[in-house]
Amino acid sequence: MARPREWLVSVMHSRWAVAVSHPLVALPIYVFSMYVMYFTGLFDLALRSHAMHLFMVGHFLAAGYLFFWIVIGVDPTPRPRPTPPLRMLLVLISMVLHAFLGVAIMQSTTLLAPEWFTALPRPWGPSPLDDQHTAGGIAWSFGEVPALLVILALLRQWMRADEREQRRLDRAADRAEAEGVDDAHAAYNRMLAELARRSGRDPDRPA
Structure with a gap:
């Protein structure tokens, strides 16, 4: 089993999984x-049906997890x-589209799910x-804060990845020097110098 x-x-x-994980x-x-x-x-249906409401919440949760798993996940x-x-x-791109959704709702002259909200017996308030x-307005303004935090985290991941790559190259160069073997960069530069010598051009002079 x-x-x-x-x-x-x-x-x-x-x-x-391969298909849905494509960006x-x-x-x-x-x-x-x-x-x-x-x-x-669907919004009106989610207001009237508890099962549809649970489906909406579950779908939004899964969609958000999928997107940020690809963007910033470590698994x-x-x-x-x-x-x-x-x-x-x-x-x-997601920030722009999310902001546009908030602006569209904020400037709309049509009430979403009008039959549901106009039936609410609320004589007070707006x-x-x-x-x-x-x-x-809340979706437009505060909804961008998590995305900005994700961008900052991505910048940190990017910087740390560059640092790890540089340390790896430094270790490879030190190991090659200790063993008396040229590393890849030195071998590449030597190859360029040899090609330049054969062509009769100074390798240190700009082309």
């Missing part, structure tokens, strides 16, 4: 799910992660449409 770890490894290496798949799932939810009848992914600059670009505008 397969153990949980074996099941997890099997899922991680499945074609489905161009995970990004639309993460961003456009909110557009589909709030600008279709292995089914496919190689993009480079740090590309991951930062993905986060910036109107449902004013509440919706406030919610859009």
Whole structure:
């Protein structure tokens, strides 16, 4: 009988996992799910059905986990992660699209799920449409804070990766020098010098 770890490894290496972990798949799932939810009848359905509400929360949680797993996660992914600059670009794109969603809700003149909210017996406070505008403003402003924190974390990861790579190269050079063997950089420079000598050009002179 397969153990949980074996099941997890099997899922991680499945074609489905490879497909959904592609950045161009995970990004639309993460961003456009909110557009589909709030600008279709699904939002009204989620308000009226507890099961649909749970599905909405679970889907948003899974979509967010998938996207940030690819962008900033430390656990292995089914496919190689993009480079740090590309991951930062993905986060910036998600920020823009998320901000646009908040602005669209904030400036909308149509109430989302109008039958539900107009039926609420609330004589006090702002109107449902004013509440919706406030919610859009909150989504637009405060929703970008987590993305900015992710970008800062990505910058730190990028810097640490460069430092690790530089230390690796330094260790390789020290080991090659101790063993009396030229490292790859020295061999490459010597090859360039030899090619320049054969062509009759000074290797230290700019072309």
